[in-house]
Amino acid sequence: MLVLRAAALSCRALTALRCLSCGYTACRSTATYIQGQSPEPRIREYFYYIDHQGQLFLDDTKVKNFVTCFKDKEFLVFFFSRLRLNRSSRYEEDFPFLSLCGRERNFLRCDDRPIVFTHLLHSPAGPQGIIADQELLSYCGGAEKLSVPFRPEALYMHPISGRLYHPCAEHSGGVGLVRSALAIELSTFFVYPADQSQSGQPKHFLWRGKKRTLTNELSRLFFPAEGGRGQHGDLG
Structure with missing residues (x-):
């Protein structure tokens, strides 16, 4: 080493x-x-x-x-x-x-994506002009120095693998994986249609008392036939 x-x-x-x-x-x-x-x-x-x-x-x-x-x-x-x-x-x-x-x-x-989000943080004065008390997703062991603003509505659960993703910088691929432990915590806030089980695709995310419609904007960054990396479990 x-x-x-x-x-x-x-x-x-x-x-x-x-x-x-x-x-x-x-x-x-x-x-x-x-x-x-x-x-x-x-x-x-x-x-x-x-x-x-x-x-x-x-x-x-x-x-x-x-x-x-x-x-x-x-x-x-x-x-x-x-x-x-x-x-x-x-x-x-x-x-x-x-x-x-x-x-x-x-x-x-x-293994999946080069950016892996590991922790949800609060920052009194974050990088890149982040305002006080804004929530951050930190990645790859860098704490607040490697972080992006947390956008709950942009979370994307892959319909095949069940893995959870969040936007990151375009030069790093545009999409980062959410680590399994954090994904499991966040998954409790997903809201599913009444006629659909939790094995389906969530439609909303209930966060800080607000029900947010999921944009699924990251779906464009996956090929239509993608199966994900599901061998590690449904949530990462």
Whole structure:
């Protein structure tokens, strides 16, 4: 495991993803690489993987769990704030996302989506002009420094996988996965049509005493035949 130092942060690359009909689907990479390889002078390449709980690992870590994931907040903020779609002409098929950090190319693959929302926060003075006491969804271990305003009406429960999603920045794919533990908490506020069971699609979200009609605006970012990543359970 690389030792990360706050005084000299350096991103490491993101691991392999394949873009299939169900969105960004985790597959074992068919690409050949060596962590820290130098394909040209003064350039280094590293490879990472993010799971459906929002934990970041070096791609070739054999045992991926809370012990082996990256937990340094400053590093995670540095890494994910630079995350973009991979348009580098290198590893694009296997590594759809890229975080450029100086002369380091950091490639990422993910279990579902590269942005995974993990906590609902209140911020007295949040980033990006967020007003006082606004609710935030925090992602990938960055607390309020990696967050977006919470939009309850924009939550989208996938009709096949049952996984829950929320909008994120367009450069990160436009849609983030809600971690299972948080998704289960939020699911209690969904309102279903009277003639429909909770196995169907919710129509409203009851939040802070207000019944909000779900926009389902994220449905456009999924292919019609998508099946989601349902093998991890109905809610992530």
